[in-house]
Amino acid sequence: MGEPQLKIYRIEGLSCANCAAKFEKNVKELQGVEDAKLNFGASKISVQGAATIADLEKAGAFENLKIRDEDARVSKPEPFWKQKANIKVLISAILLVFSWFLSKGEADGWLSAAGYAAAILAGGYSLFITGIQNLVRFRFDMHTLMTVAIIGAAFLGEWAEGAAVVILFAISEALEKYSMDKARRSIGSLMDIAPKEALIRRDGVESVMAVADIRTEDIMIVKPGKKLAMDGVVVRGTSTVNQAAITGESMPVPKTEADEVFAGTLNGEGLLEVLVTKLVKDTTLSKIIHLVEEAQAERAPSQAFVDKFAKYYTPAIILIALGIGLIPPVFLNGDWSEWIYRGLAVLVVGCPCALVISTPVAIVTAIGNAAKNGVLIKGGVYLEELGSISAIAFDKTGTLTKGVPQVTDFLMIAEQENQEKWLAAAAALEKNSDHPLASAILREADRRGTDYRSIKADYFQSLTGKGIRGEIDGMVYFVGSPKLFHVTDEADEHISRLQKEGKTVIAIGTEESLKAVIAVADEIRESSKEAIRKLHDLGIQKTIMLTGDNEGTAQTIGRKAGVHAIESELLPEDKLTFIKQEKISHQKVAMVGDGVNDAPALAASTVGIAMGGAGTDTALETADIALMADDLQKLPFTVKLSRKTIRIIKQNISFSLAIKLLALIMIAPGWLTLWLAIFADMGATLIVTLNSLRLLKAEEQRDLSK
Template sequence: MEAEQSAEKNVYRVQGFTCAGCAGKFERNVKELDGVTDAKVNFGAAKLTVMGTASIKEIEKAGAFEHLKILPEKGAVETPAEPFIKKHGALLASIGFIAFGYYSLFAYGEESLPSILAFLVAIIIGGYSLFLTGFKNLMRLEFDMRTLMTIAVIGAAIIGEWSEGAVVVILFAISEALESYSMDRARRSIRSLMEIAPKTALIRRNGLESLISVDDIEVGDLMIVKPGQKIAMDGRVIKGFSSVNQAPITGESMPAEKSPGADVFAGTLNEEGFLEVEVTKLAEDTAISKIIHLVEEAQAERAPSQAFVDKFAKYYTPAIMAVALLVAVLPPLFLGGAWETWIYQGLAVLVVGCPCALVISTPVSIVTAIGNAARNGVLIKGGIYLEELGSIKAVAFDKTGTLTKGTPAVTDFEVLAGGRSEDEFFTKIAALENKSQHPLASAVLKKARDYNLPFESPVVEDFTSVTGKGLKGKVDGEWIYVGNASLFEESGKLDSKWTERMHSLQREGKTVMLAGTDKGPLALLAAADEVRESSIRVIDQLKELGISKTVMLTGDHAATAEAVGRQLGVSDIKADLLPEDKLTAVKDVQQSYGKTAMVGDGVNDAPALAAASVGIAMGGAGTDTALETADVALMGDDLKKLPFAIDLSRRTLVIIKQNIAFALGLKLIALLLVIPGWLTLWIAIFADMGATLLVTANGLRLLRVKEKRDR
């Protein structure tokens, strides 16, 4: 029975988090519940994972100190936002009492009963939840920021600093509200993804069409998508033609053409045509669902800098309490200072030493950056990979399907004899290739379609595939031959002008075919795996970013690799590689240049992806292998996202370092004011709140980082 309980896993969404420290305390409280074997809070995504059998009511009780609301992950609905006055009513009332207190102070004097009562009421109303948690923590000897604030405010009241105690409470409440708002804004970048897919779809079953909830749609159902509608489920087009805006999933700026056989994804927009789509995945398995899940998991992964901050904060808080105690006690005991003055200074040290800004400095940056990357078609699977990506010195690329399109295309067609029209003769070649299953046949047919040649019109008879040589057949009564040199060598009509031109094209890494009649060759075709339009620009952008080494890895022979490499401008080329050779090559680059990223298709490049500092998959939307094997996935098969991801990661590293420096620097400056005795509770709370607001605002700047598009 115990084993069954420990195996039960439940995931909930949490509403009401105000700070990272409070999330940590909530996690500890849930772990202590009966029936719970483990619990993990994902502060970035506002989620809780519980291993065990605790009820929602019990979990909410564990979060009662912060009035948390718990909702099941599946089917969780965002509750309507509370009106500002209701949500912040206590805060507004406290501000009103503080205003009245200062009026009374100036009207009746500093020690007047009306002013003291007004400040006391402001402290009680504005700090009720703060004190409740602070006292409980004090009883358990848990010293978080609420404990420190509680001690400071009570101390201020004891020594008669009523006005400053009240202002400290209000400023702390404002600081927490702003921190909560900042984190909610960062989380909205992912919540907005959840909202892009419709909750219902028009489904045709047994000839009848009806609107059905996506949770009730089954694999194999026929989904009807009208022009201008969003697609609710992943599926395959059965009927219709349209262009679909896939930007929410892949980050592509241009709509993708869809015809029968093409895959479509939930959350994308059908722009112009009528589509009938066969559903291929359940709601929880769609590309958008996987992206959201992986991004939220990524936001929970602690980056190295965050782990450092957490460890530092563990020792920082007790150290601040010790310093505050020494400040309060040593000057009166040994230097003749006034107890009231130095106790006040000690209380101010407690306030300025609150670790709030330090604790929030890293997660707000990580959450914001990962969310922004996902919205722009880059899936980064954890803070650790975000930081690693920002530190890379070299990038290794698989060639086929990464730097190139992965499919052959006709690059050259030359009629060198016979006086034939190029279009007329190419039409006959395409008519013959239309009967073939050879990989190069598709390249010839694509070229014919691009030029609107009527290759389906000619009558093809006696079609024959000559093993190892090529094709032959009668096209409109004329024998046409297409193949390699050996197909024509037997006729003895293959002179040097043909072989010289063939060798010239082969040195460019192209596959060369001859075409002719029974009288000999008339034309020459060359095909090659085309370089992606974006690849050359991407290599240039990486150089602009300071990437010192770009290496192309391929299993192709050296001539082809050299030709493609020269066109791309990569700094090194390694050819004739097996998958295990690619692994060795990546390790060699790492040894020479340091942290290295490997970009591949996520299947045959898996060993090299795993060995690299960061494995980056050209993962077309919904490609499970790419999502699972790589640390980073470029969702639209779009290499242009790579410079954006590296730039975003580098900016994140800079901002994290800035945030840690801001958080500690402001506090250090405030603490130095203790030496001349100038530190006040006002300055202390402004230093703490200022640092918190500064690091959150600085972290949110990462939402503005966008991909640089060519003009």
């Protein structure tokens, strides 16, 4: 027999972290289920084994959870005031107010007590069912604490306070649900970016099709002002496309034939015909949504701390409440009613709602906001780590520079030789290479009309970090670093001059001698210098440029970029060694590259950051963080977002614990009442969630230091 089937479902109505844990446990106990893993941030559950949607909804019946297939469109939540749970709270509140007025004119108070009891039942019967079930099974969560407190208040005759606790707790849960829904909508909005259908030409016939029915090789016709439904390549037409939804770029990007386009982007003024290259489940947008949802399941270090703390915190609160309720009456002749009441107040104020939700809301909100700004963060751990980075290393080619080198000089060292012959030989070898500089030589050969494609190069070999070699018509040729050859003083003078101008020198020759040199220049990105200046302003202690290029070129580019240190003539293993050494001295080091080259260095760094993730599967798969556009300006924004997230999480945890401590201090003089205890807990939950939702407003252009 094979592995049990793994299926993923979306959950509607999941807002409480404790309820999420209980639902996951219930699903694991279902017959036929091997394992289950719940993603609270994305509100999804992965189930391994045989389970129907009806089975899953039964497991989540305690919270009235609704289950949908992963691909099904999740219905938008009802307006806050129309939700059934909130209507019950409103009825309970009306009964409470009515009973309070009755109590003012009553002599014996039985009618108002009945009204308070009705308010408790109307607003809290689902709470009681869950709480009593937990008590029977010795599970202690916030529902258990509230149930004991309310039943205790009723036994003590404190009907009004019991009703107030029910209503305030229900309001607290409603606000918690609202805040989680709002945080999740940052991802939900991504899911609604791309159209669900498109105008398709197939076999010469045009028709509107659902995206699920569109196949690769179909032609998608995109009219001006319409969004693209699929990834593809432009085969006809010219236009500008707003790619902000995918890359975060603020300015539309020109598109013409052979240019790549993405689902969810907005076509400008021209009609485009696009050859569909990916199915809907494989589009860049689909991958972003999937990776962001998976990222929300990754527990950040602070969240792991809170979860571990809460595990011991709740039993400790129960023991403290028992001690306060029993020790003074038994050993100190205290009044039973008074001290049991104080113990119940401790149970209520000890509810860990605010503490448990303090981290996940902040993480979910920050990761969702980053995705909307063109930055893909693949887990809360990387979000937190980036905020504490002290050094950042940058690959040169394609990161600090544009990565599109151009030939600027072609000098013959052996004057009697034919320049075209040696350019053709170099191009014939370089067409077998995937080095970024190879494309510059090929473009130059094409520009000059040099026939190199008909030349056959045998015994091609890549000389790691040095160049390439191959045999043409029985003669061995070398193309690469000048260090491959014996260089005369005159040739060395030319090479030094070109390198001081910031150009990379490629030497061409045979086993006997150097024949020609080609100078190639790669322009620095306009955004690089500004991005590095902003990183320095943020307090990054050290920025380093890593390159395999010669020292002269590296120094010129490094000075223009404004980095602190420059490391040149590095092989891939040298970059890896350098990152490891920097981690020893700076402890936390980020590496920024293109996600394809320098993979070992990216993997060894504390946080690996890939440039230009849009359309690059390797970058999306391998990097911890992907900047979807080729724009380093997103890096300072991401560092600031990370730091603000850490700051907000610390504020949330500190505030939650401080409120609990203050309330516990109020027990001694008898100032802590039941309604004040639940009001303190509700207030803490509300403040923590609103504080976390501030991260929704964080934008690249805005100062996040406040």
